[in-house]
Amino acid sequence: MPQKKIFYSLLLFILSIGIILGTHFDAFLYQDTVAKVVSVKTLNRQKNIDEHENVDHTTTQKLTLEILNTRQKGQHVQVHNSYTESQAVDQKYHVGQQVLISLSHNQNVVIKGLKRDTFIVALICLTISLILLIVHKKGLMAIISLMVNSLLFILAIQLELIHNGKNILPIFSGLVFIFTLVTLALIFGLNRQLLVAATATIISTFISFGLFLLILNSTHEQGIHYEAMSYAVQQPKIIFLAQILIGALGAIMDEATDITSTLQQLRLENPAFKFKQIFPVGMGMGRQIIGPLISILFLIFMADTIPMAVLYLRNGNSILQTFNWTMYLGLVQSLVSAIGIVLTVPLTSVLAGQLLGGNQNGRR
Amino acid sequence: MGVVSALALVLLVLLLLVTGKDTFSIFGGLILNFLMIFMVIILISLGTPPLLTALILGLLILALIIFFSPVTLTTGAVAYLVSVVVILLLVVLILPVQYFGQLQGFGNESNEELGVFSLLIGISFPQIACATILLSALGAIAEASIAMASALRALLIETPSLSKHQLYQDGRQIGRKVMATAFNTLFFGFFGGYLALFIWFVELKYSPALLINDKLFIAEIASIIIAIVAVTLTVPLTTFLMTRWRHKFEIDNRSDS
CATH class of the missing domain: 2.40.50 (OB fold (Dihydrolipoamide Acetyltransferase, E2P))
Incomplete structure (x- = not known):
């Protein structure tokens, strides 16, 4: 075995060096x-x-x-x-x-x-090597899942282009289903756990989205400046709504997966357990992970606003103006995501309590 | 009422219904985190060195996320220590990444929107880029270290006689799961944050050659990768520290080594 390991490590190393050098001398391709x-x-x-x-x-x-x-x-x-x-x-x-x-x-x-091609290729090679070094070849699964998702993403944007950007929301709503089913099927396989986690993910995503639309309507979008969005010149509102749909999906799936697999385990160990015993365990787990999950997305969305906010402040804008024009949309996206993350906990717990039978042979 | 206030209110009510008394720490933690990000922006605008500012307030943000979540003190301490080591490693990694990638500031894509501003603001955008990348990885580091430390603690309490080797093996298995889910969260988080930019690239028919050298595109990819590396480093470090500190979890460690 160690010989094989050395062989694969060496192969990976040579391959990486090859790719990096290749992009360094690829001027003739341009x-x-x-x-x-x-x-x-x-x-x-x-x-x-x-x-x-x-x-x-x-x-x-x-x-x-x-x-x-x-x-x-x-x-x-x-x-x-x-x-x-x-x-x-x-x-x-x-x-x-x-x-x-x-x-x-x-x-x-x-x-x-x-x-910048050599730089980014080198960074990607180093990262893949690091992942394989730390979790060995089973880390490949995580990398493959990322690649499949990237591919789906590129396809979706291409599809959006074919439709001349007219159907962004329907396309990305459909994508929510596909992303969820593909990602979760890679984790669970085709079984009842997949059904629980996928249903919970999709329902939470759309309920939080619906709540957001409702709030937009009842507040008359007060405080939102879509025109503050960078790069969305044509239909900023629609693109922002699509961002909201996609942004929290990973976190929500993460959460639904955790709760579902734990509850499945619980049910397997205690076949006599009924809804009354299972539901509270799911809720208890959810309570522990809600906070950190909300923080992940919050920091991604808010850190992104820093360069523009600094530019605003140094150009003599007030703190309030800077907040309204650079941070408001990021904060809105963080809050809608947080709502989705909170909703997932009871939804997954209820569904798991109802649907995960003790005699069900799930993978775990 | 503005959209943010309405959303915050809905979130608060839902948190009360779902988490009960933990609402205070979750919602309070979120507000404090927001104030921290605000502080970072204001301090940088006042002229403090951006990367150092982000690092120092980043340590505070990590403490807020970890100690405001319902973990025991020892688990929290392990998670925090790991996060601090990882964030320091990230600084060492981000500096060459910024140097070779030159990811700072705004792209040609934003020219129109920047027209009204003076760009000669005397603050280093390369350093702001480092600060941004560092801060956007913090949540993922905290989440991964908490998940790892809690899972290993549960394992140690369940089976106190676990050998060091077995603990490493289990740590690796838990680590794989933590990594896979964290990667997903990051992937969708980043793509959800930058969808507008990606649609823009496609609509303007950027060629692959243009895209792979574009400052904004590469900056986004580099941010995702740095966050992924951060999570990947967090996993074995937590296992290592938990193995070292297992006696702190009141577990007999004579069966060790």
């Missing part, structure tokens, strides 16, 4: 011109004070780039790059970095951005 920074000279540094009295510095650097692909391969071109100390939309370049550029006929160079 249609855009790829170039490497071969020398950097700092030209000048200038102090800026803006109308809000923020002090920043703008530095101009002269970069010499070596072109790595296209017919101009091997040629050197020069370009000026200026970056600010805060680097909000610009960046400082170093020798050795690869960049994507566009090159006009008179050798006018514009840097389009850093080439």
Whole structure:
């Protein structure tokens, strides 16, 4: 066995190195011109004070780039790059970095951005290796589940595109069903536990969503500025609603899975147990995990607002304005998710109490 | 009444119905966490170093999540210690990730929306990017360490004679489950948070070549990966610490080694 282990580790290692090196030298695959920074000279540094009295510095650097692909391969071109100390939309370049550029006929160079493929591929390879190192090959299941979900996700967005973005909500509602069934089937297999966990997940998701729509209606959406959403120019409200549907799904499934498998175990160990004995155990478990689960999503949604909120505050906006325009939607999403997470506990406990028979042969 | 207040009210009522007296700690913890995030934003805007600010307040947020959840003091202590070690490891990991990925600030995608702002605000967006990535992983770290520590504690109490080797084996098995579910939570959480961005990419027909080098896209993927790594590191660390500290759970450890 250890020999096999060494073999697979070595294989993984060589494969990773291969992929990482491959992306480092993949310039020939690009249609855009790829170039490497071969020398950097700092030209000048200038102090800026803006109308809000923020002090920043703008530095101009002269970069010499070596072109790595296209017919101009091997040629050197020069370009000026200026970056600010805060680097909000610009960046400082170093020798050795690869960049994507566009090159006009008179050798006018514009840097389009850093080439990040090697970086992200290396990070993914390292992470997969770490997961396999820690939980061995059974960790593959978790990785596969992630990949299947990513694929479904890409398909859904493509589908949305085919419909010209007209059916975002129906598509993502359908996706809730598919995601739930696929993910939970990978965990439980096809049995009654799947039925319990999937039903609880789907019902909680849609009840919390319905409650949210009801609240939107009765409060006349007071306080919400959909136009504060980044990248959702065309129909921000619909896209926000789709985000709400999808965002808490993982946490809710997580919770429903935990409660269902524990209650199944309980029922197997005590076949005589009735609803009255099973239900409270589920509720007790739920109480323990609600808090941390809510925090996971809360921190994901709120941390995301930090860069924009800082920009707002430094541009002389009041704390209230900043809150309303940068944090409000994240907070709304956190709260709707939290409602779904809380609802899942009694729903799963009731369903498990009713449906998990003691003589049922589940996987666990 | 605003949407947030109405939602908060509904959440409060549901929590009272479902969790009874635990409502206070869950809801209170959530409010305190919100205040912490608010503090992070205000402090960074006042000019404190972003990453350090996020790290220090992050330690407080972890304490809030772990000790406001219904765990015993020893379990909580193990979970907290593990979380602190993991968050420090994350800082060490995030710095090179930011250096090589240059994930800071805003993409070309946001140009329109940024037009009215002065971007020369004198605060390092690379450091803010590190702070954001660090904070968005905190919840997952806390949840994984609590789940691991509670499960191992239950195991030790059930079978006090468990050998060290057996404990590691069981720890690995529990760890797999904790990881798989945490990955799911993170996956949907992040995709739910950035759906607008992904739809944008598809609508503007970003080519794969453009996408894999795009600052915003890569920044999101890197955030998910860092959170996944955080959970992955949490699992064996908790098992290790629980094995070391098993006597603290009033269990005979002479059968050990």
